Amino acid sequence: SGSEHATTLLSQRVRPHVNPHAQLLTVYYPGVGYDVRGPVLATNATRYVFVDFGKGKGIEAIAALNVNAIQSQLESLGATAITMNIRDHSTAVFTFLLAGTERELIYYVKDGTVFLPPELLGGYDVLYVANSPFSSLKSSEDAKQGFLQVPLSHLKPGGHVIVSNVSMSVDRPIERLKKMGLKTILEDISIPFDGVYQPGRVIVV
Numbered sequence: 001s002g003s004e005h006a007t008t009l010l011s012q013r014v015r016p017h018v019n020p021h022a023q024l025l026t027v028y029y030p031g032v033g034y035d036v037r038g039p040v041l042a043t044n045a046t047r048y049v050f051v052d053f054g055k056g057k058g059i060e061a062i063a064a065l066n067v068n069a070i071q072s073q074l075e076s077l078g079a080t081a082i083t084m085n086i087r088d089h090s091t092a093v094f095t096f097l098l099a100g101t102e103r104e105l106i107y108y109v110k111d112g113t114v115f116l117p118p119e120l121l122g123g124y125d126v127l128y129v130a131n132s133p134f135s136s137l138k139s140s141e142d143a144k145q146g147f148l149q150v151p152l153s154h155l156k157p158g159g160h161v162i163v164s165n166v167s168m169s170v171d172r173p174i175e176r177l178k179k180m181g182l183k184t185i186l187e188d189i190s191i192p193f194d195g196v197y198q199p200g201r202v203i204v205v
Helices: 002-018 037-043 059-076 132-136 149-153 173-182
Strands: 026-030 047-052 080-088 091-098 101-109 124-129 155-163 202-204
Touching: 002 037, 002 155, 026 037, 037 059, 037 124, 037 155, 059 080, 059 091, 059 101, 149 155
Parallel strands: 026 047, 026 124, 047 101, 124 155, 155 202
Antiparallel strands: 080 091, 091 101
């Protein structure tokens, strides 16, 4: 099935490039929605920093949908000892055990085009970009173009950018990604795309 195919791509063909030795990595995912499986399968990281654009809503407003969905996805991955604490109006923190390792998922409901999570300021290891930013950004919103440039400036040397599901996104997704700040490291990629393509430290799946 499509889901099984995606799982194989992420866990067997992407993870060996990104985290071959199961190191303690931090992953940033702007515009996440409730997509947990992708970044976990692709990175096997220990800290995930997610920003849901939220359209002005706080954690309480989306809890019934996204927070519950996150917990369900963690369980489907085999996670145990899952806890969730509301830090403030816009932040939920999950902790869980997966493959014997304790992990943390920090979930913000903020405007990801202007908000930079403090966890990134000391550097992070993986920028994960999928469909969801496109649903929140319109090509005419010039003020929001290039919003990935700031988080990219905090990506550690040797870090990776994973671009997932580009073939399922809006029209001309690669051009949109370039406008959001990936222009200098993305090559022209034909769409639809099926497989793993790795120009430098950018992995497109």
